[in-house]
Amino acid sequence: APGTRVRASFGPRRAAGVVMSVFEGEPERPLKPLAGTIDSAPALGAEGVSCARWMSRRFGAAIGECVKALLPPYVKSLDESALFAAVPAHAAAAPAFVLTPGQAASLARLEHLLAERRHARVVLYGVPASGKTEVYLRLIRRAVQDGGQVLFLLPEIGLTRPFFDEFSAGLGVPVALWHSGLTQRERRRTWLGVRRAQVKVVVGARSACLLPFCDLRLAVLDEEQDESFKQDSNAPYYHARDVALERARSFGALAVLGSATPSIEAWDLARRGEAELLEMPERVSRLERPRV
Numbered sequence: 001a002p003g004t005r006v007r008a009s010f011g012p013r014r015a016a017g018v019v020m021s022v023f024e025g026e027p028e029r030p031l032k033p034l035a036g037t038i039d040s041a042p043a044l045g046a047e048g049v050s051c052a053r054w055m056s057r058r059f060g061a062a063i064g065e066c067v068k069a070l071l072p073p074y075v076k077s078l079d080e081s082a083l084f085a086a087v088p089a090h091a092a093a094a095p096a097f098v099l100t101p102g103q104a105a106s107l108a109r110l111e112h113l114l115a116e117r118r119h120a121r122v123v124l125y126g127v128p129a130s131g132k133t134e135v136y137l138r139l140i141r142r143a144v145q146d147g148g149q150v151l152f153l154l155p156e157i158g159l160t161r162p163f164f165d166e167f168s169a170g171l172g173v174p175v176a177l178w179h180s181g182l183t184q185r186e187r188r189r190t191w192l193g194v195r196r197a198q199v200k201v202v203v204g205a206r207s208a209c210l211l212p213f214c215d216l217r218l219a220v221l222d223e224e225q226d227e228s229f230k231q232d233s234n235a236p237y238y239h240a241r242d243v244a245l246e247r248a249r250s251f252g253a254l255a256v257l258g259s260a261t262p263s264i265e266a267w268d269l270a271r272r273g274e275a276e277l278l279e280m281p282e283r284v285s286r287l288e289r290p291r292v
Contacts, residue, residue: 002049003042005071007035018067020049039078044071047250048212054246061236069236070210074184075191082192084174084199100131102280107135109278110256111142114218119249123270124258126280132258135280136220137170139256144173144200148217148253153240155226156180156205164203171201178204178211206231206240209247216251219244225263241265 004019009032016038044052044067052066099107106124113120126132140150159179168175176190176199193199195212202208206229209219221229221241229240241257248255257266257275269275 001042002046003044005038005043007038008032009035018044018071020053020063020067041078043075043078045212045214047247050250051243051247055236055238055243058242058246059236059238061238065236069207069238070212072187072191074188076188078192078195080188080192082189082196082198084176084193097134097284099134100280100282100284102126102282103131103135103284106278106280107138109276110135110139110254113276114139114143114146114254117217117252119252119254121245121248121255121269121275122257123262123266123275123277124256124280125262125277126258126260127283128260129283129285130260130280131284132222132280133167134284136222136256136258137167140201140218140220141171143218143254144171146217147215149194149197149199149213149215150201151208151211151213151216151219151244151247152201152203152222153205153208153220153229153244154203154222155228157228158223159203159205167203168201173200174198175201175203178202178208180205180207209240209243213247213251216247216253218254218256219248220256220258222258224257224266225259225261 002019002021006017006019007014008017014035048070052063052070055061055066056063110122113122124132124135136152140152143150156179159177164177174193176193178190182190190199190202191211194202195214197214202211221244224241231238231240245255259266266275270277
């Protein structure tokens with residue numbers, strides 16, 4: 001089946017590969033039989049195979065590099081143990097503060113779109129200190145209450161342990177942190193946890209958009225204009241914003257692009273009607289803005 005890892009003979013050696021498609025009938029020329037399969041089930045689902053093909057077309061990348069990014073070599077076995085325990089929510093029923101009018105209106109609209117269970121794109125334009133993180137947190141909580149998975153992308157410089165601990169404490173579900181400092185064992189554990197839907201929320205940097213979600217309901221990109229979302233050091237070269245939007249489309253999920261200074265691409269999506277624009281013009285703090 002497509003997405004299955006297999007072993008094939010190449011001269012005197014055997015190499016590992018991934019089945020991309022299956023054709024019925026007799027081949028036009030003699031072909032060697034496969035040496036065998038590596039896993040008992042496809043390692044990449046239909047959405048993963050489709051994503052690899054889309055990345056290859058969109059970014060002009062070799063299909064093999066795209067498959068390798070979605071199915072990294074450190075995933076040796078799909079049967080390896082990777083248990084994630086739920087963390088009790090801390091005061092989830094008692095909001096820390098009353099939302100501003102902009103927060104309340106934006107959250108109500110986002111929750112309505114989430115409840116529709118169809119793909120939608122939103123550009124959340126909030127001035128600095130407008131409380132976008134609180135809106136994200138309440139929206140994510142609603143998504144996981146319905147049983148879905150959530151991808152929360154933000155620039156790696158913002159992925160501090162105190163932020164992650166505070167953010168995840170109020171959710172009460174397994175949350176995984178994903179960044180460049182993880183060991184291969186930690187990466188493999190998280191990869192398998194996401195694939196098995198044990199991990200409900202992933203808070204991570206750029207490459208978290210490539211994890212094997214099986215029921216993605218919500219994708220949030222905070223500071224979506226940040227240059228760190230571009231992968232330009234190793235192939236395949238891609239932009240996490242584009243990948244997250246495509247995967248949200250495939251899953252029928254809600255995608256939220258949040259920023260105080262939206263990118264030209266995000267503005268253009270809103271201008272062309274391909275994304276809804278929501279604004280949060282009030283600051284949560286009562287302190288006046290500094291004069292410039």
